[in-house]
Amino acid sequence: MDTNQSKMLFDKAKKCIPGGVNSPVRAFGAVGGHPFFVERAEGPWLYDVDGNRYLDYVCSWGPGILGHAHPRVVEAVRKACGGGLTFGAPTAGEVELAELIHVCVPDVEMVRLVSSGTEAVMSAVRVARGFTGREKIIKFAGNYHGHSDGLLVKAGSGLMTQSVPDSAGVPAGYAESTLTAVYNDEQSVRRMMEENSGQVAAIVVEPVAANMGVVPPKEGFLEFLRRITKEKGALLIFDEVITGFRLALGGATEYTGVHADLHTFGKIVGGGMPLAAYGGSREIMSCVAPLGEVYQAGTLSGNPVAVTAGITTLKILMEDRGMYRRIDTKAERIAEAFCKKGLTVNRAGSLLTVFFTSDCAQSGMNVANYEDACRCDREAFAGYFHRMLERGIYVAPSQFEAMFVSDAHSEELIDWTCEAIAQSVARAQQ
Ligand code: KE4
Numbered sequence: 001m002d003t004n005q006s007k008m009l010f011d012k013a014k015k016c017i018p019g020g021v022n023s024p025v026r027a028f029g030a031v032g033g034h035p036f037f038v039e040r041a042e043g044p045w046l047y048d049v050d051g052n053r054y055l056d057y058v059c060s061w062g063p064g065i066l067g068h069a070h071p072r073v074v075e076a077v078r079k080a081c082g083g084g085l086t087f088g089a090p091t092a093g094e095v096e097l098a099e100l101i102h103v104c105v106p107d108v109e110m111v112r113l114v115s116s117g118t119e120a121v122m123s124a125v126r127v128a129r130g131f132t133g134r135e136k137i138i139k140f141a142g143n144y145h146g147h148s149d150g151l152l153v154k155a156g157s158g159l160m161t162q163s164v165p166d167s168a169g170v171p172a173g174y175a176e177s178t179l180t181a182v183y184n185d186e187q188s189v190r191r192m193m194e195e196n197s198g199q200v201a202a203i204v205v206e207p208v209a210a211n212m213g214v215v216p217p218k219e220g221f222l223e224f225l226r227r228i229t230k231e232k233g234a235l236l237i238f239d240e241v242i243t244g245f246r247l248a249l250g251g252a253t254e255y256t257g258v259h260a261d262l263h264t265f266g267k268i269v270g271g272g273m274p275l276a277a278y279g280g281s282r283e284i285m286s287c288v289a290p291l292g293e294v295y296q297a298g299t300l301s302g303n304p305v306a307v308t309a310g311i312t313t314l315k316i317l318m319e320d321r322g323m324y325r326r327i328d329t330k331a332e333r334i335a336e337a338f339c340k341k342g343l344t345v346n347r348a349g350s351l352l353t354v355f356f357t358s359d360c361a362q363s364g365m366n367v368a369n370y371e372d373a374c375r376c377d378r379e380a381f382a383g384y385f386h387r388m389l390e391r392g393i394y395v396a397p398s399q400f401e402a403m404f405v406s407d408a409h410s411e412e413l414i415d416w417t418c419e420a421i422a423q424s425v426a427r428a429q430q
Helices: 004-016 071-082 092-104 117-132 172-176 186-195 221-232 251-256 304-319 322-340 370-374 378-390 411-424
Strands: 038-042 045-048 053-056 110-114 136-140 153-155 163-165 178-181 200-205 235-240 262-265 276-280 344-348 351-355
Touching: 053 411, 071 304, 092 110, 092 276, 092 304, 110 117, 117 136, 117 200, 117 235, 117 262, 117 276, 136 186, 153 178, 163 172, 163 178, 172 178, 178 186, 186 200, 186 221, 200 221, 221 235, 235 251, 251 262, 322 344, 322 351, 322 411, 378 411
Parallel strands: 136 178, 136 200, 200 235, 235 262
Antiparallel strands: 038 045, 045 053, 110 276, 153 163, 262 276, 344 351
């Protein structure tokens, strides 16, 4: 496959953009080689600057549930652009999108639109602290909530419940207010809540984890988080930047039946444009300025063009709820293709991850938390990634990401994907 133009562009990009990319995972650091540069995309396809075509299972890390360049979304955005790109003043579209979000997720009575998932989660955490008057936050190892300082942390050593920075430039003090528990481990949460009784403002969780690879919650885990936060006077924040409007129109609440206090959304809610949101009950959200004391602001918050993309996308999803069953079934077929090769696959709806266990004899190993996921063989994953790419199929360039299936992936393309998997994956020993 000729990727000379991409290679030249990457060399050029590295001179003026850190690592040649505007988000680290895009640099192929985890799998080797160099990224292809996209020229355009349509439906399930990405086209690179060398004229190659790839079947896309990254879908821009989630927004692309309808496929790329959906005609109705593009037309609506094109029309919106003609009326001006940004005003810094309220528009009717912001009200319509806020109302649509509430229709889809009734627990979200009031919502604030922002420009990225990072901003949404950072703001939701600040609201939880402002609303409860408490300082500490519990997150989970392997959950990613964007790059705000207080959430770029990892578990401290040994029994230390305090976290330590997971990035240069994050002051230790910021990390100390964030505790890192073990996903799917009720005991680790209970211990933290007891040791920090009366100090925990919120537990923030990916209701289906998708940043250590896909790791669904164990039976009863989310219900436990709901109980213990209520018991201890803390809030439960569902970070639905990936799961929102992905697992179901009503996101994780509809998918799991568990009700959180605050939700964050991104990706799909913006239809592929820079738009995210956080929201919850009127009581909690009333503490957000200018109504309340918790400050949060943004020049491009509720941007009219991005809002148009979001409204159009949600309307298409609302008109065709059968789409969820279609993409879930397609994802199930892909998961089966991996299982036939004896590999471990975690799937939740149209999200899935195949885990290359360090010793294939461990195939069928359960990946239930970050430690399990870290035991995977990233070399083996990298080999699979490139063999799929050679076949024209683009999956996430990291073991710790998800495959995203869109409504644009036809049954024939799923057949082709399953064949490519059969050819790209050596059989794991039983
Ligand atoms: P953004 O700031 O990237 O819009 O959203 C941050 C974020 C928050 N919460 C969850 C659950 C997320 O998955 C994300 C971002 N997801 C990654 C992919 N796993 C974005 C891809 C990237 O970092 O380039």
